[in-house]
Amino acid sequence: MTHVLTVRGLKKSYGQKTALFGIDFDVRAGEVFALIGPNGAGKTTTLRIIATLLTATEGEIRFLDRDHRKEPDFVREKISYLPDEAGAYKDMKGLDYLRFMANFYARTPDEEKEFVDRAVSIAARRESGEPSELADRLGTKVGTYSKGMTRKLLLARALMTRPTLAILDEPTSGLDVINALEVREIVRRYVKEGTSVLLSSHNMLEIEFLSDRVALIDEGRILDSGTPAELKAKHSAQNLEEVFRSSLR
Amino acid sequence: MKRFANLLRKEIKELVTKQLIISLAFTVILFNFIGQVSKKEVQKAVGVQTISALDQDGSPASRALLTGLESARFKILDQSGKSKELAVETPRAGESKLLLVIPEGFGSSLESLEPKTMETYSFMRTFSLIGARGQVVVQSVISALNESLSNNFLAEKLPGIDPQSLKKPIKSKDFVVVQDRMAEGSANMVAGLISQQSLLIPVVLMMIVMYSSQMVISAVAMEKQNKTLETLLTVPIKRTSIITAKMLAAGLVGLISAGVYMFAFKGFMGGIGEEAARAGALAGGESLMRQLGLYFDTTGYVVLGLSLFLAILVALAMAMILGVLAEDFRSAQNMIMPLMFMVMVPYFLSLFADINAVALPVKLFILAIPFSHPFLVSQNLYLGNWTMIFGGLAYMFVVFVVLVVFAARVFSSDKILTMKLRFGKKKSAAA
Numbered sequence A: 001m002t003h004v005l006t007v008r009g010l011k012k013s014y015g016q017k018t019a020l021f022g023i024d025f026d027v028r029a030g031e032v033f034a035l036i037g038p039n040g041a042g043k044t045t046t047l048r049i050i051a052t053l054l055t056a057t058e059g060e061i062r063f064l065d066r067d068h069r070k071e072p073d074f075v076r077e078k079i080s081y082l083p084d085e086a087g088a089y090k091d092m093k094g095l096d097y098l099r100f101m102a103n104f105y106a107r108t109p110d111e112e113k114e115f116v117d118r119a120v121s122i123a124a125r126r127e128s129g130e131p132s133e134l135a136d137r138l139g140t141k142v143g144t145y146s147k148g149m150t151r152k153l154l155l156a157r158a159l160m161t162r163p164t165l166a167i168l169d170e171p172t173s174g175l176d177v178i179n180a181l182e183v184r185e186i187v188r189r190y191v192k193e194g195t196s197v198l199l200s201s202h203n204m205l206e207i208e209f210l211s212d213r214v215a216l217i218d219e220g221r222i223l224d225s226g227t228p229a230e231l232k233a234k235h236s237a238q239n240l241e242e243v244f245r246s247s248l249r
Numbered sequence B: 001m002k003r004f005a006n007l008l009r010k011e012i013k014e015l016v017t018k019q020l021i022i023s024l025a026f027t028v029i030l031f032n033f034i035g036q037v038s039k040k041e042v043q044k045a046v047g048v049q050t051i052s053a054l055d056q057d058g059s060p061a062s063r064a065l066l067t068g069l070e071s072a073r074f075k076i077l078d079q080s081g082k083s084k085e086l087a088v089e090t091p092r093a094g095e096s097k098l099l100l101v102i103p104e105g106f107g108s109s110l111e112s113l114e115p116k117t118m119e120t121y122s123f124m125r126t127f128s129l130i131g132a133r134g135q136v137v138v139q140s141v142i143s144a145l146n147e148s149l150s151n152n153f154l155a156e157k158l159p160g161i162d163p164q165s166l167k168k169p170i171k172s173k174d175f176v177v178v179q180d181r182m183a184e185g186s187a188n189m190v191a192g193l194i195s196q197q198s199l200l201i202p203v204v205l206m207m208i209v210m211y212s213s214q215m216v217i218s219a220v221a222m223e224k225q226n227k228t229l230e231t232l233l234t235v236p237i238k239r240t241s242i243i244t245a246k247m248l249a250a251g252l253v254g255l256i257s258a259g260v261y262m263f264a265f266k267g268f269m270g271g272i273g274e275e276a277a278r279a280g281a282l283a284g285g286e287s288l289m290r291q292l293g294l295y296f297d298t299t300g301y302v303v304l305g306l307s308l309f310l311a312i313l314v315a316l317a318m319a320m321i322l323g324v325l326a327e328d329f330r331s332a333q334n335m336i337m338p339l340m341f342m343v344m345v346p347y348f349l350s351l352f353a354d355i356n357a358v359a360l361p362v363k364l365f366i367l368a369i370p371f372s373h374p375f376l377v378s379q380n381l382y383l384g385n386w387t388m389i390f391g392g393l394a395y396m397f398v399v400f401v402v403l404v405v406f407a408a409r410v411f412s413s414d415k416i417l418t419m420k421l422r423f424g425k426k427k428s429a430a431a
Helices: A043-050 A072-078 A094-105 A109-124 A147-159 A177-191 A204-210 A228-234 A240-248 B002-015 B018-046 B060-071 B084-093 B106-112 B130-157 B163-167 B187-198 B200-225 B229-234 B239-278 B285-291 B298-325 B329-352 B360-368 B372-382 B386-412
Strands: A003-014 A017-028 A032-036 A058-063 A079-082 A165-169 A196-201 A213-218 A221-226 B049-055 B074-078 B098-102 B119-122 B175-178 B181-184
Touching (some): A017 A043, A017 A213, A032 A043, A058 A072, A079 B229, A147 A177, A177 A196, A213 A228, A213 A240, A221 A240, A228 A240, B002 B239, B049 B060, B060 B074, B060 B098, B060 B106, B060 B130, B130 B163, B181 B285, B187 B285, B200 B329, B200 B372, B229 B239, B239 B298, B239 B386, B298 B329, B298 B372
Parallel strands (some): A032 A213, A165 A196, B049 B098
Antiparallel strands (some): A003 A017, B175 B181
């Protein structure tokens, strides 16, 4: 299978403090790859480096077979990043925010409309086809949205351009059960359309249902990686939480 | 370009809020209102004023004094026949602000050269300068009478001699020399007129720097606080475009806001200024300044404008870096302080000291502050000191370029997310 992203020996230090001690992983085309681990494990730092926000201290990243460090503009054209606890411009209406973001990626007005329409369909429709609570609210200011609505709007923004790689940092963090379920459904649905997803979470149970492959990360090191089934079999565990505990030993 | 325009549009929309428009409109209305009220007060002070007069003498001389006051646009409320105590009570409750008491024997004292003391009682109901103007005018009328009486006396006793030659045996004529030009006038007057002409420069600079810088710092801090910065930094747009869009938007809105405030300020000052000009306070000043070549021609205005523009660019670039240091909107409010000090230091120094004449280390310190140069431009233009002018412009341009390059580096590196300056808290490493 083709690799969208290859990470080798990735290290990151902030002065004296080392956040990543040389990690390796790949993301294949059309898969959901998850980095799972506790808070402070190095998940966000890894995603920020891949999203071109931070620079690696050492290591090599290849994105679509190009040097990630040397071609950040190329990377930014092809990826989308949803940061943990990200916000949208509060004084903008939901639809205006989508148009504003689409404008950075679209080459023509038709393409911009296509992106916005896709975002609206992601944000305003449930898996069942029923309109979501956001459907009637896209014409109102983002500042009035609930956390779940804002998260769905941002997820729609991240997926509307059909990025080669969507980087989602804790996509369901802080959401209630229903909103978290809807977000997971959206992610699964759009992976089928060809977008690869690299996500992070400390919720290992949800990741088990969402991801094709996972890497367990702790204190800046990858402990193990594989499909959830492979890992569970390898560690004789019932779920990924048990796998993680076993990997720590 | 399309992406840049998209971002610039968003930045301007964020800055031009209902609150800003309401605050600008309110300021214009308020300043105009204050201006109109002040204008009426000035007109009242300059116009007919009512004073009470207790003439205890009733001589032709005392009547001449009161007639003199009437011709100086005073309405006299005659208190004759009352005791001084009673006469003092009348203006206390009435409309006049001043009581003039002419003592008994005033007329004969003028002839015998044994001056009697006239008394004035000013009733201060406000402490404004305009409110105290009545007494100043009465004093000037009394001095004019003194002058006239002494002249008459001297002319009578020493016929053939000009009384002025006796009173002022030494005459002086003042000339001012500026470079190769010379004109009759006092150095004090020239310095006063120059400081009046240059008054607007620091006010304009302070306002634009304050507004624009605050906007840039807040724009960056708000992106951080609302957690939108990370997303913005990963969209396909150059980091320099992000910086430029924020600076340009803040610069434009800052310029317009400052323009509106200046318009409002002019409306306020107009209330007093117009009347002062009408009173002829500045008469003669303009021709003196022209004779000395102390006025701006087109080149002068272009150079001054360029200097102000460069100072604004420097302020915006500094604000961009300070905005990165701010953690959220609240801390952004504190970040403006270093910039304000940098503008205030040369402003206050230019008020009290000649920057060109201070000790070398102090001079170098002042010249190192980029905002000093717009303050020095008008002086240097008058003195034809082109080396200093071009040096200042070049220095500000270099500082601007260095700051923009630094800001671009910060925006293109980890520092945009990890650089923080906290007030009263311990620094912590990035997560």
